[in-house]
Amino acid sequence: MKIRFLVFDIYGMGGTVRTVLNVTNYLAQSGYDVEIISVFRYRKVPFFEIDPRIKIIVLHDVASRRKDDTSLKTKTANKLAKMKSRLIHPDDEGYHFFSLLTDIKLYNFLKTISSGILVTTRPSFNIFASKYANKEVRIIGQEHLNFSIYPENMKKSILKHYGKLDYLATLTDEDTMDYTQLLKGGKVKVKKITNSIPNLQGVISPLDSKTIIAAGRLVPQKGFDLLIEAFKIVNQQYPDWKLKIFGDGREKNNLQDLITKYKLYNHVILMGSTQHIDIELSKASIYALSSRFEGFGMVIVEAMQCGVPVVSFDCPKGPSEIIAQNEDGVLVEDGNVEKFAESLMELMGNADKRKYFAKNGIDNVKRYEIENIGKIWEETINENLYNTNNQPVNSLV
Template sequence: MKPLPTLCFLTGTLNAFAGAERMTAVIANALAERGYPVLILSLWDERSCFTLHPDVVHEALFAQRPSFKRAYLATVNGIRRFVNRRHVDVLIEVDTMLTLFTLPATLGLKVRRIAWEHCHFDEDLGKPARRFARRLAARFNEAVVVLTERDRQRWVEALAPRQPVIMIPNPLPFAFPPKASERVSKTVLAVGRLTHAKGFDILLRAWEKVTASQPDWRLVIVGEGEERSALEALIRDLGISNCVDMPGLHRNIEEVYRQAALFCLSSRYEGFALTLIEAMAFGLPIVSSDCETGPRELVRNGSNGLLVPKEDSAALAAGLLRLVADPPLCAELANEARNSASGMAIAPVTERWQRLLQ
């Protein structure tokens, strides 16, 4: 029987509580559980926010994040040495930007390279080099993995890749909950990094309208990030400090969902929106901004959640108030949401990765 290939996930860092980093740990753990030799090479910081399977080996090239312009050659050489020393068969780039390093690092080596895109095709996150890196990945990688069918179509239309672009969604990072949230608290939950992309400023402006007519409801925003100070200042300016909590990171995110009654996603854009699947799994009625990739594929408006226009605090508030005032609608959305999330369990998603790695 042919031995399983040695896999290496190459990422920036695992010491950041964010979606791509979280999914790296989840998929690496799942493949290690199935017997694959799994390595994770972080470019910097050997610490991890996420629990790793005992058989997963995690190393880092640098103790702290360097300037990659100055450390470009050192990074390329470090990746090459690691791949040779660890006898890596498949190198999975947890960001298409990493193709800029892996392409020269693996020249002449018999290493399969797979790019794993966590952002959507039309967003470069302020880095024009990302568009160039995507072209390199489409031309030279064995495959590109994207999170949604809509994004797969954009890659194919825009770049005509030589190799396949494969859609593998992110899975639930925890076991499918045996019971839905009881939804007895008057709490609206939002989860994500405190960044501009997540649109929590839009949500807070919406909440000012919600609390004016529903003063006994609370908003809880779970996450951490560089926008905390600005968001806290906005909460004070809007006069809603008495009904908004921002407790920071929460290790037991399942309990956070279990204690909520509704879920809101206010993002300006998304690559996938894993938090929607998590909330659906707990049977939370959802109001989400209508991002082209992620929410638009996951949420069927009026069936398993509500979609509202992006960057529209009034529409977001109207959606939340509609659910607060309509328990029967909430029950219908919650039931259908759980049905939708049931197909996103870790096992079938891991099987799709295994088929790719054969």
């Protein structure tokens, strides 16, 4: 039985790529036949390590495209690539990357899959597969955000098509309850399968560095502008501390302008991306999560794994499920920049509290280790060997 994961770009960086590879690497090491279908490839070398036993299929290889190719096939492809996608939902965050060309490639490839399990990793892929995948293929859709976050048209499409999935994997208890209620009446089974953390490569932080760390795509969702606003307050009392923000994205110039505006250029540093955030975490004393919303907050778990206490906005929907308030971290009223600054300063000035949080956090996040989450995936795969009447699915046995 082949298990296929459909992703945007497995060669890129980001939380979805990292967590997909945690799972697929585990499954490959456990003897499963795993294949990753990457719609795009923008890098020649993958950002994260991929188990060599995993077969990678790239549908649209941008990284290897030859600019001097003037063949009719290439000219036709280039023309199609300039036309808007008609099959990817227009509310998809990455809609502008898709085109009529990627529609054709994705649709044609999907039609070649006649058996096995297909795991789809974003709403537009969940919808796409529910509409166009062959009936013999079992579909496990992954949902990384709470339903309330989406625009109205995406909500309508989710309600219309998610019920046709076989499984919907959600990240939090609240999401599981919400989607179960929303999709009742469809054949889909909603099941909580949280993201997992890989084995730690760095060391546990000694918590003696005057460094706060944050990481993620430089996009409005991650709220790094709010974090810089908070650090402006912090810097007045703790001028010897630094804030390091890891990641790349379209907000980089705006964030740099904000740093310059507040004259924080010696204190707030945009570090770019890193393959090994755990190594960087081991050099920090506090992790700050300033997101406006999160699907889960995987980096919270990674920080705790490295013994770094977390200050996080209590944004929808993941942080409150991970952090035990004032036991292994601090949840701050959503969007309250002044309170966020106060919570940072309280930890900055209290080494014993940092160590207390760190010790509890290390124990807390063992539940997210890949050995535990991997077993849930194996159970889900085995459940998909049978249909609702407990009869073997012919194409899978």
